[in-house]
Amino acid sequence: MDLALLRTFVTVHRAGSFTRAAALLGLSQPAVTSQIRTLERQLGRPLFLRQARGVTPTSIGDELAHKAAPHLDALAEIAQTGLDDESAERTLHLAGPPEFTAERALPALTGPSLDDGHGFTVRAAFGNAEEVLEGLAAGHHDLAISTVRPRGALLTATPLCDEEHVLVAAPRWDELIDAGKLCRKGATALENLPVIEVHESLPLVSRYWAAVFDSHPAASGAVIVPDLRAVLACAIAGAGLAVLPRYLCAAALERGEVVALHEPAVPPLRTYVLVVRTGTLAVPQVARAHERLLAAAAAWC
Template identity: 45%
Template sequence: MASRLTDLDLLATFLEIYRGGSLTSAATRRGLTQPAVSGQLAKLEKELGEPLFVRSSRGVTPTPRADDLARRVGGHVDQLRTALEPGGTLEGTVRVGGAAEFMTVRGLPALAPLTRRGLRVEVTFGLAGDLLAALRAAKLDVVLSSVRPAAGFTATPFTDEEFLLVGPPLLARTVDQDLLATDPARALEHLPLVAYDGGLPIIRRYWRSEFGTRPANTVAVTVPDLRAVLAAVIAGAGVSALPRYLAEPALAAGSVEQLHHPEVPPLNTLYVVTRGTTTAATDAVAEHLRSRDWGVL
């Protein structure tokens, strides 16, 4: 049975690549890392004995074998995935709050299986403090929070965000590698920053954790969306600290480079937070999120 489920997993990943036209979109929809998707595709191609896609800088193009395979297995795999999902029909609406970036890239794909069981999901984007206040006021049912809440909530850690310091290749070339090894803050202080907020919350935390000091760098761009931060970094505006799940596709494409390689990467724990009183639908969402194998994001 385990091997059959593994084969189904490989085919499900294949279909996401085929339908989305890229490994990156497949990773997002499957809730996996891009290397994991690449590994599953390589395993399936090895089992079939021929390539399924032609890779290019713009994504992937299916081979005739891939077209044939998608026609033959697509509908069957979709039905099997739905049938094998745990639990029965879910009724009701669950109001879920979380950061826009995490919910878009990881949270919503993770919740998709519950919608196939009948659940309705209403999503609110916002900062952790605002979302927890809305949860306390019964305006939300579940919050995915980057801040551990105070008493009065049920909070369970479910994954860790790993932060990377990244910059465009041209700026990366200006870093003195010898100085970086001995005095990293000084080696990096000439680089302009792209920040999420004027208080530099993520960047300041990275500098304090890794270098024991506050950043002395100038700030070139401030924009309240980490996806926009990444876009500005790719365009050459500066450098920033970003979660791996956002930076990884750009790293794989060579659009950005990791500027600093700490022995222990800085992590930020994420929590599934609910009120004391819940419904069956809320409990199903919270348990689904807590039990998912997120890995390190």
């Protein structure tokens, strides 16, 4: 079986479309289509179901990708590094949510305390869970950090750490909120108060309200900004209430710049996972980064 055909097949499988695969491979779309048809003729089975927007692998296609992808990735690594021991320093393409990646993952990967003498260059990209997992599957990233566990066999996830969420606000808001009413009536004590969030759908606030108050937030977002570090800055400035990871606001809580408005017996948690393409933990820089993050995460929980 022609390895070039397999490489094209795996790229299409990861990209989910002939068009995106062609761009990744530097080929024309007709060339990609022709190669897939040739491989299907050789196997005597269809590998993809053509749809209006992209392609979906058949069961045979999924099975072939699961078997072939790790070996092709290993061959690509050999081609990249060669057999020279002096070429140990390689590039790791990391993707994840901007705040967690910047505040925790990147310091863990680049800090001298975890230097094992085998360095690698880090290239980081930020995005939401859907974006980073799609990019990982398509081969744009080597390692992804996600709050969503991927499905299927092409991506492998390992639990990294849990993130505790805290309801915070500037001290002046704590003075305006009746603590007794908050304990007795829950979310009704917070109705119509301004909320700071990363999206109009209020994902963090809604998750907190559901877990702690068994209700939905009544207010709309007063400030919407797609970075939790900016949410914290707005909360410190007094713009309203916010739900934030404790690690991100711990220093501000200690300094008194914000206060925790509520301390539930069981705080809401969100779990992060480390995700790789199945089989790529055999790649040295991916394995080292994976180990470093897991080791660092032991101190985060």
